[in-house]
Amino acid sequence: MMPPDDPAGPPVLRTAGLHRRYPLPRRTLFGPREAVHAVNGVDIVIPERDSLGIVGESGCGKSTLARLAMGLEAPSAGSVEIRGEDLAAVDAPTLKRLRRAFQMVFQDPYGSLNPRHTVGRIVAEPLDALERAGDRAQRVEEVLRAVGLRPADTGKYPHEFSGGQRQRIAIARALVTRPALIVLDEPVSALDVSVQAQVLNLLKDLQEQYGLAYMLISHDLGVVDYVCRQVAVMYLGRIVEEGPASLLFERPAHPYTQALRAAVPNAAAANRRRRRPRLQGGVPSQTHLPPGCAFADRCPIAEARCRVEVPLLREIAPGQRAACHLA
Numbered sequence: 556m557m558p559p560d561d562p563a564g565p566p567v568l569r570t571a572g573l574h575r576r577y578p579l580p581r582r583t584l585f586g587p588r589e590a591v592h593a594v595n596g597v598d599i600v601i602p603e604r605d606s607l608g609i610v611g612e613s614g615c616g617k618s619t620l621a622r623l624a625m626g627l628e629a630p631s632a633g634s635v636e637i638r639g640e641d642l643a644a645v646d647a648p649t650l651k652r653l654r655r656a657f658q659m660v661f662q663d664p665y666g667s668l669n670p671r672h673t674v675g676r677i678v679a680e681p682l683d684a685l686e687r688a689g690d691r692a693q694r695v696e697e698v699l700r701a702v703g704l705r706p707a708d709t710g711k712y713p714h715e716f717s718g719g720q721r722q723r724i725a726i727a728r729a730l731v732t733r734p735a736l737i738v739l740d741e742p743v744s745a746l747d748v749s750v751q752a753q754v755l756n757l758l759k760d761l762q763e764q765y766g767l768a769y770m771l772i773s774h775d776l777g778v779v780d781y782v783c784r785q786v787a788v789m790y791l792g793r794i795v796e797e798g799p800a801s802l803l804f805e806r807p808a809h810p811y812t813q814a815l816r817a818a819v820p821n822a823a824a825a826n827r828r829r830r831r832p833r834l835q836g837g838v839p840s841q842t843h844l845p846p847g848c849a850f851a852d853r854c855p856i857a858e859a860r861c862r863v864e865v866p867l868l869r870e871i872a873p874g875q876r877a878a879c880h881l882a
């Protein structure tokens with residue numbers, strides 16, 4: 556994905572040729588060692604203060620990509636650069652410093668907060684233990700206010716809050732180190748629909764207020780379109796379409812993006828009239844990737860060529876690229 560024309564300094568995140576394979580146990584003693592190809596050659600760039608949404612069905616490699624980007628696991632091939640520094644090449648103190656610039660918010664606001672710790676302790680957790688106690692308290696208070704909670708909440712425990720409020724606590728914890736990038740992995744999919752919009756609006760406000768960059772992972776193209784400037788659509792570990800969110804939402808070029816678009820609830824009725832394709836069948840095996848386009852078996856317009864030739868990302872409209880022979 557290309558950065559905007561004039562990015563200020565190096566991007567907060569850049570991946571190049573990123574691969575992650577998970578070896579599977581051998582089925583027989585001398586049988587071949589197979590592997591799941593979770594991420595299969597992904598290039599992304601997130602400039603400062605920008606937002607990239609990663610969309611795709613369950614199992615397409617979104618969470619693996621997030622863990623690689625956060626340096627939580629090492630790639631099988633390719634590189635991850637944070638602010639121009641290659642994670643595989645930096646020493647331990649530099650890695651520690653870079654990690655502070657990156658925070659993550661997970662899907663499950665129930666599971667991601669330690670039930671035995673107070674909100675104050677949970678939110679302060681990413682701060683350096685060496686930081687003065689007064690500064691820590693002030694910082695915690697500031698971020699709690701920023702997410703719409705009260706400083707008095709610091710002494711309470713997670714079970715005293717609703718799902719939406721717990722996700723606000725998780726967002727406050729991510730904000731407390733003043734990061735440059737927050738990776739949000741399905742941040743609203745565990746929440747009631749009525750609460751989702753409030754949390755998405757909060758994320759938009761915080762991005763503006765703190766000059767944050769986001770990588771937002773979701774199976775829902777509508778969520779990503781609402782928050783992000785750019786979108787990358789993943790299928791079987793590869794990016795199959797990328798570009799400005801508004802373009803991909805209005806004029807998706809790849810048949811897979813079109814199917815995801817048709818699944819966005821408030822657009823469903825309109826799309827039925829336009830007879831957009833629906834997803835049929837399941838995601839193929841990630842152990843034996845098909846020889847041609849990975850989407851061919853589920854694609855309503857696939858031709859013979861699609862089953863033998865892997866389509867590469869190519870420009871469809873300014874800024875919009877799709878990996879489809881027929882787009």
Ligand SMILES: Nc1ncnc2c1ncn2[C@@H]1O[C@H](COP(=O)(O)OP(=O)(O)OP(=O)(O)O)[C@@H](O)[C@H]1O
Nearest residue numbers: 577591592593612613614615616617618619620841
């Ligand atoms: N530690 C692991 N060991 C083996 N396979 C794994 C591991 N982690 C992920 N996978 C496999 O890699 C593929 C991609 O998984 P990943 O969790 O990244 O997808 P996802 O798009 O985030 O899906 P979901 O939304 O369900 O989390 C899946 O086939 C998954 O089973």
